[in-house]
Amino acid sequence: MSAFDDPFDPKVKLASQGCSCGRHSNQTEHQLDEDARIGRVVETTVMRALFPHDETRRNFIRAVGASTAFAAISTLFPMAAAKALAADRAPLEKPDLKIGFVPITCATPIIMAGPMGFYSREGLNVSLLKTAGWAVVRDKVMNKEYDASHMLSPMPLAISLGLGSQAQPIDVAAIENINGQAITMHVKHKNNLDPKQWKGLKFGIPFDYSIHNFLLRYFLAENGIDPDKDVELRIMAPPDMVANLRAGNIDGFLGPEPFNQRAVYEEVGFIHTLSRDIWDGHPCCAFGVSHEFTKAYPNTFAALFRAIASATEYAHKPENRDDIIKAIAPANYLNQPIPVLEQVMTGHFADGLGKVRNVPDRVDFDPFPWQSMAVWMLTQMKRWGYLKGDVNYKQIAEQVFLATDARKRMKEMGLSAPASNYSKYTIMGKEFDPAKPEQYLKSFKISRA
16 A cells, blocks of 8 residues: 555555555565665765776676675675664754645655655654745744745745845755746737737736746846836735636736646646746755754754655656655645646646647756855846845855755765756856856846846
């Protein structure tokens, strides 16, 4: 039985035993699998240290065989003792945690870490708290009602800088998801597809300090529309976007899933542009905690990172999407129809314009908090007047986005991580170099900077 199977479904056969993640027949098998993973991480670390050049390692193994190589290395290094030490983690300072989430597909890693047993594997007892909107998330994190939370990735930068609220340092432990958003328009605009003709329209966005706001502004400006003068941007909670579209309060929105697909499902909207077609691989939501929490509870923070990173890796794999859909659909999480979530999570979807599209990476998950992504967000905050004066982009990015910590822990877990914290991006054909943020800002025709 999967952890996501309905025990009240007569067609489902319930096993008498199972593990916490649902993938093993019992908890003993689960633990053996986990021990094997930790052991492999230790072995890989030792071999990398002994053989900095991988070709040398491969030649050595080809020459003596894998068994002889393992035995020889074990005489030089106490492999068994190192594995036992790695499995014995530091005690948690605060095992009982309250974590907030907004009911959108970006929250998948935070939700899935529960049923997959990733929180409990780390010794964490997590209460997930469904939250209506982003301003409420911000206030509850700042008031310490939440220990950690699902956030829009620009939010920790804004809160740390005191934009829209009192300044309070927030750490981004991990990015939750990449891509996964879209511009959805009301069906009355089916013959108005050219964004250059969108002057006078009203658009919904979820929050000022959101990737949605910055991507929509970018998209409109690249098409000659000034987002502050030619259109109206209205802030609304994601679950309210489809209702506002149906009521005619807005002409479209750039919002999270599943609400773009939900608008198509309810025949009130069509998907005009996927956010991946604006910036492929862009960040959306993040997992954030106060800097005070990180410092006070370092072992708990590390355990939380491991749980979220494990769930993000799980969500990234297409073969796990069916189980994810069953898990996140119920009312206590996203409260959405299965067909809507299937189209979102598989990328095989109706666009509302009569086409069925196949875009497997429409939604994806990657935990690494690139500091170059933070620099891009800061350029857009300055571009549109949220951030004024001289900006030390690199310093702010490195204070808030904990990329170096993430890399260290991902390697400890046996997960691959980028070698650098910075990368260049191409957004609607224009290159962004994080080493030249001011030069990038000056390249835009429409800007408040």
